[in-house]
Amino acid sequence: MIARIGLAVLVVLALTGCETVQQAGEVADKAGICADALRLSGFVPDVGNPEKAAEDAKRTAEDLRQLAEQAPDETLRNALEDMSNKVSELNPGNINPGAVADWVSDKVGTVEALARACG
Numbered sequence: 001m002i003a004r005i006g007l008a009v010l011v012v013l014a015l016t017g018c019e020t021v022q023q024a025g026e027v028a029d030k031a032g033i034c035a036d037a038l039r040l041s042g043f044v045p046d047v048g049n050p051e052k053a054a055e056d057a058k059r060t061a062e063d064l065r066q067l068a069e070q071a072p073d074e075t076l077r078n079a080l081e082d083m084s085n086k087v088s089e090l091n092p093g094n095i096n097p098g099a100v101a102d103w104v105s106d107k108v109g110t111v112e113a114l115a116r117a118c119g
Contacts, residue, residue: 029072030072033071033080034076037067037079038114038118040067041064041110041111043056045090045095047095047097050092057091061085064081065080065081065084076118079113079117083111086107
């Protein structure tokens with residue numbers, strides 16, 4: 001009887017330990033995703049070269065989409081998708097000093113939402 005109780009306690013402890021390890025892994029994954037996402041969210045297009053800036057924006061938006069697919073929770077996933085959509089707004093026709101200044105100003109709220117999702 002005591003052996004069964006002891007075995008049951010060990011099983012519970014082992015399962016609790018596995019859950020703790022899994023949670024730690026999710027936190028580490030989220031931290032890595034957030035570090036990459038916040039770096040990417042700093043993207044500002046080069047108005048001197050709209051064609052290259054549009055290519056860079058497309059690549060950045062795709063990188064953000066890929067991070068969204070890896071996000072461990074819905075809040076982070078949504079924030080990453082919003083940031084990807086914001087960067088996707090850029091194209092050679094709207095990469096000029098005035099439009100980019102407005103875009104950067106609008107992007108602030110999206111970056112703040114991403115930072116909160118990472119917090």
